Amino acid sequence: MPIVFLGYGVISGLGLGLCYISPISALQKWFPERKGLGAGLSVCGFGIGGLICAKIPLPLIDAIGLSLTFVVIGACYWQQKHGAPVQDEKTMPPVMGDSRTAPQNRIVYEPAIDLTLREALSTYEYLGMYMMFLANLVSGLVILSRLADMVTNVFEKSADTAATVVAINGGFNFVGRLMFSSLSDVIGRKPSYLVMLGTQVVILAVLPLIFVTRNYWAFLLAIWTLTCAYGGGFGTIPAFIHDLFGMHNISGLHGILLTAWSIAGVGGGILFTLIYNHLIRNRGYLPSSPEVYNSNFYWLCACAAMGFVVLLFVRSTVRDRLLPRVGGEVTRLRVFGRILRFEKTGTFRFKLRYLRPDEEEKEWASFWQ
DSSP, X not given: OHHHIIIIIIIHHHHHHHHHHHHHHHHHHHOTTOHHHHHHHHHXXXXXXXXXXXXXXXXXXXXXXXXXXXXXXXXXXXXXXXXXXXXOTTTSOOOOOOTTSOOTTXXXXXXXXXXXXXXXXXXXXHHHHHHHHHHHHHHHHHHHHHHHHIIIIISOOOHHHHHHHHHHHHHHHHHXXXXXXXXXXXXXXXXXXXXXXXXXXXXXXXXXXXXXXXXXXXXXXXXXXXXXXXXXXXXXXXXXXXXXXXXXXXXXXXXXXXXXXXXXXHHHHHHHHHHHHHHHHTSOOOTTOTHHHHHHHHHHHHHHHHHHHHHTTSOOSHHHHHSOOOTTEEEEEEETTEEEEEEEEETTEEEEEEOOHHHHHHHHHHHHO
């Protein structure tokens, strides 16, 4: 067991982090006008990897045993390159220069976009993004780890069917990473996350009813939609970081933000298991009882709802971060490139105000003066 923790957990985890972080910054430079798409392309391999590999371990274990399965899969992962050609300047893809200069194809340029790593970490927006990202991940990670058990125990399907469901679930993970990251280029990063977290809240609220009625197809639709929203969080967060804090520290900020992934996986998994085991050992429920899962769906739904509320107070671009609040403004977000303000006009009286581009430019010019 210590070897499994050291090899599969620590060493593989370090390699995973190095390979995951490295291409994201480069791809956002290659696609300066579609940073969401660039980030989505760099992380969607994670989703499709689950689709490809989900059906491989079980047949291998049946054929050669568990220990040799690790050896065979590990040997397939071991790759070496010999004599890889070096690209010259003519074949290299275009890479953006220092963000303190204003290239013609840069959509948003602001002289104060770049903060040091310490300055970025000290902002409340980064803390809010961390909490929002953690809330977005925890339900997806917990349910993904228990998906096969749900299919076999609650819905009484075979292990082979469960493996197929997990494989298809990996495909929805892939689709979500690419779909929501691309959508964020159109409607904005913050509205995209509001859609994702709102979807997770609704699904987690109705899953207890689905489990009680044991509606298998409703379960699959709900889980695969939830996984799309979970994957979309990974695809959209690098572009969100870039919008608020600039390109220079994106790797550092993204790496620190991904610790939420570990916390969600370890903390969420432990809490789920404690509740699950308590209900089976002390309350007399069976692994096939819907109650052992429904009790966990409640706190997962509360986490997603908390992330949704926190996100409302996270500003979405550098201009939103720097532009002072106007009188009565409660919060604001950017929808289709324009600022939507939620303003308090009196006691228990509120209104929504959608700024015209000329109004925003006037406020921005006044701020810099």
